[in-house]
Amino acid sequence: MRVLETVVTPVAFPDPPLLNSAGVHEPWALRAIVELRCGDGLVGLGETYGDAPHLRLLNAVGPALTGLDPFDTHALLRRVRTVLGEDTDTPDRRGLTGGSSPHKTTLRVLSPFETACLDLEGQLVGRPVADLLGGRVRDRVPYSAYLFHKWAAHPGAPQDADPYGEALDPDGIVAQARRLTGTYGFRSIKLKGGVLPPDREIEAIRALREAFPDHPLRLDPNAAWTVETSRRVAAETEGLLEYLEDPTPGIDGMAEVARTAPMPLATNMVVVAPEDIPRGFAERAVGVVLADHHYWGGLRRTAELAAICRTWGIGVSMHSNSHLGISLAAMTQLGASLPELSYAADTHTPWQYGADVLAEPLRISDGSVAVPDRPGLGVRLDPDALARLHENYLRCGIRERDDTGYMRRFDPSFRKRRPRW
Structure with a gap:
């Protein structure tokens, strides 16, 4: 069984005005849904950040995964590294998870594809992902x-x-x-x-x-x-x-x-x-x-x-x-x-x-x-729900999370300072 197609779908969903040291959540949160499709309805799922720079890297890696054996996650990492190179360093747009580095960027991009591979592995052997992890x-x-x-x-x-x-x-x-x-x-x-x-x-x-x-x-x-x-x-x-x-x-x-x-x-x-x-x-x-x-x-x-x-x-x-x-x-x-x-x-x-x-x-x-007993992650995608949340993404106008910028719309004096007190 090999990966035939990789699909990355950006989505948006309503987010409340939650406050933090960087500012406040915008009205829409962004995520990306990853599908590794192997034919005959077999699909591995992953989820990750939906900010534009991260999406660009996901979409660059996706075509390189055609033909991948989902059990060979070492090969997956090699393909990710080949596409990204060694000098990739995209900022961490969440703002609350520490700094960025080329290594961290590679791991961020790898993660949803690795999760989707494990989902496929579990489905192929008929066991939940937890069983594959020990x-x-x-x-x-x-x-x-x-x-x-x-x-x-x-x-x-x-x-x-x-x-x-x-x-x-x-x-x-x-x-x-x-x-x-x-x-x-x-x-x-x-x-x-x-x-x-x-x-x-x-x-x-x-x-x-x-x-x-x-x-x-x-x-x-x-x-x-x-x-x-x-x-x-x-x-x-x-x-x-x-x-x-x-x-x-x-x-x-x-x-x-x-x-x-x-x-x-x-x-x-x-x-x-x-x-x-x-x-x-x-x-x-x-x-x-x-x-x-x-x-x-x-x-x-x-x-x-x-x-x-x-x-x-x-x-x-x-x-x-x-x-x-x-x-x-x-x-x-x-x-x-x-x-x-x-x-x-x-x-x-x-x-x-x-x-x-x-x-x-x-x-x-x-x-x-x-813990779901079904094979893999134990969950199934709802195509209609995915389409609705993708339509949200297309219409919401937000492409990168910016808690600080959103806060400054209402308090122009606000600055993200660490430490503040």
Whole structure:
């Protein structure tokens, strides 16, 4: 069985006005859906970022995969490298996942194709992807409620257009958490910080602890604080946080904070590629890595990362960005097979308000997702849904994520600064 055709389809879906240290989410989120078609209805699926520079690289690689044996992922990597060359370095447009490098660019492009190959492998042998990654160590993968400071709605939209409404103070954050945990049964909670002055975000964490005394809590300011501020917040949240994620920029800064912090520091911004591991781990800059198969090069390489973390005594979770069901399925298959997964994974799924490209989207219940028993990723594409979301892409006018630019439309004085406080 060989790949006969590669299809890359950019899609867009509505995104709420979620605030972060870089600005605010635009009304539409972008993704790209990858199909590796082998004939007779056999299709492998992958999902990745939908920004224009990334799409250009995906579309350049796609034709080179014709004739690929989906079991030969070493050949896949060679073909990706041949097309991209060694000097490719496209900026990381998400803005919240660390810097870019030629190696990271290659891994970002490789990832959706590797995921699609694993989906094909599973379908061909009749086994779920988790079995190809070593077998299940859990039947359900836990996810965390992901809280955001947010506006009631995008400017110009009806104020009741967003069912979650405004969350700009502790009461709003607690109300959001109650809705998310009540709907999905989440058993841990993460707050995206770096939006308000640190003392106000500490207040939100204290309010969450009072409202949810048994839920592990996390705070992620996306490197918005200085080392001094990070140390102070860590001291004031002792006993409140399961971990503090990326409080300050850089491995050096994180290592300084980690020396005095009473809780582990987590990251998806300073250890983001293989070349970051030796220094980041040796300097004890992080205690938890939020792995993300979208930029670590796919599912197998992320499993390798988890094994390295085990060797160093580093905890493992999974990072999330705005995503659809193919990514959720891939994360769930991966999470089912990782003994090292020591913390519930992040997911943006609730914030997509039901938008998806799958015929039968996976469900979050009791704070977790059941691992599909069907072969491969265990999910099927809905061609009509894919066509609708592609039409969104054609009409929405957005081609690259720009949280900062969108924020500046409403606050011209806004600047993305790390650190800000």
